[in-house]
Amino acid sequence: MKRFKLLIILFGLSIQSCNTQAEKVNGVSFVASREAINDNHVSPVVSVNANYAAIMPFGFIRDLTQPEVAFNTRKQWHGETRAGAKQYIQELRKKKIKIMLKPQIWVWRGKFTGYIEMKSEADWKTLEVSYSKFILEYAELARDVNADIFCIGTELEKFIDNRPDYWFKLIDEIKQIYKGKLTYAANWDEFKRTPFWSLLDFIGVDAYFPVSPSKTPTVEECLTGWTEHKKVINAISEKHKKPILFTEFGYRSVDYSGKEPWKSDRSMVQVNLEAQTNTTKALFETFWKEDWFAGGFVWKWFHNHNKSGGENNSQFTPQNKPVEDLIRAQYNLK
Template identity: 65%
Template sequence: MRLFVVLFVSLLLSNCAMSKPPLEKINGVSFVASRDIVNETHTNPVVNVGANYAAIMPFGFLKNLDHPEITHNTERQWFGETRAGGKQYIEALRKKNIKIMVKPQIWVWNGEFTGNIKMTNEENWKALEVSYSSFILEYAELAQETKAEILCIGTELENFVKERPDYWHDLITKIKTIYKGKLTYAANWDEFKRTPFWGELDFIGVDAYFPVSEKQTPSIADCKIGWQKHKPVIKSISKTYDKPILFTEYGYRSVDFTGKEPWQSDHTLKSLNFEGQSNTTQALFEEFWDEDWFAGGFVWKWFHAHDKVGGDQDNQFTPQNKPVETVIQSFYKS
């Protein structure tokens, strides 16, 4: 009998050692860069919504899709888009015990989609590689200096990744010599299945603008049904690489048909639909937040001046001062 008890206890301890402890969910906001220094007035609303993470987003700029030189960290940029601004934002959020993902992003003039960046010759590809390395390594240094928990090494750069895979593998190696925290990459919703370097990162990052409903005002049930064609694929990629999925961006506009093409940021859309925004967001939470292979995500997007944004006349992505803010708060604080 005594031998049986010893064996039973040994087996129990062995099983406990093999099981992974549950990860704290990343309940994040995408904290938009602005002209201003931020203070407690701007960080308190982040705490109030229940967020435990914020993505800090410095910017670099390209003149067009085939231009190889990224302009970054200059005096002509908004404060929050620079290294100094990023550091100040991080320090202000740290005072509220908010963890940090540093997520440098590229803006192509006229709002061209970054996934279509493509050089016309080898010389320019090499010049872009040099320029992008300068840009991302600058913020790898910032992430290490501020002990940011996560660094996102790029956002929606599918063509650049596809055309220059060796560069990206080498870049990740260089980043790891500077920054010692967790790494991810923000792949677009229709890109992540083809990203070649997930095995070298800590999170499979997805900007989760998946189409989930074609209805003018989708119900929660509609959206949950819509997720069933995407969710098994997302889960399978997580299983293939044995890495958790992180929604590096997620969110919906407060417009009609918000679940149809959630990536649309067209300012010509004039409709207002807060019910659709709330329902699509709640369905996403219900489908993903309890999954053990899902790390969490960063809602798109959160402005520093909480009392001056969003509200009942705003049809953009921000959840601030809209019914969906309560939906997010209910999950983030649960």
């Protein structure tokens, strides 16, 4: 009898444990546009069963060695500004979509932000002051709108490598303003060296890992391609005792989509919808069932859904492509 009661108790605890597991972040990266959004723009996010949206206001740097961050200027699109980000958040919240506020830097001509590196101590100091003004303004917005997650930066490897002390101080300043959950969006080949994971709530990874060299990779090839990457990702999670969050993930609907998934090269124009679907399916099968994996944000989702993507589009967006149905089904799983 005692043994039977013990089994009942253990069974009850296991059920309770399953019911209290954290809900996965099933997110979209909601692209900033020229205009305000409304219910017509939010409904497709709901339709794909997303429960989170990453809102991405922008600051601009003229060159990789130029230290001034320009933001909230009249030249920027509505969604790239503080006011626009707030309006987007308010509209998404009406449909109970949770928010990761993810301010980002854009270097003119699309140069990679990971290479931002100053040539003098004076310029590093200027960059630190300028970036702090930028990110702390958005920390205030995150506080004001009660954002669920705040991302303190995206793919800034050289900046962090050269100025780690600054980043530790910056995180402390952010925490004085915003009391919610924090992450940083490290590039796929950067996250192993990011020094401040212990201070954040999620290990954020922009998950553009190479998984297959094939023109049209199969799901099985991609699952194999993930094997070693997954071991490293899991090890970093265990080392820091933090869950992994894919702050960006996704593939272009193009030939060789799994070979160098970070590429946005416009010379790659050969549409391959199957490649996009297979790579995405393998990613879901590899990670979404893991307890140490928090979820992620698909790259990228435009506000004007009916005019976005489509079966002749070779870019990242899943909209109006077969992969959108795959995402919808995955995001509907409980």
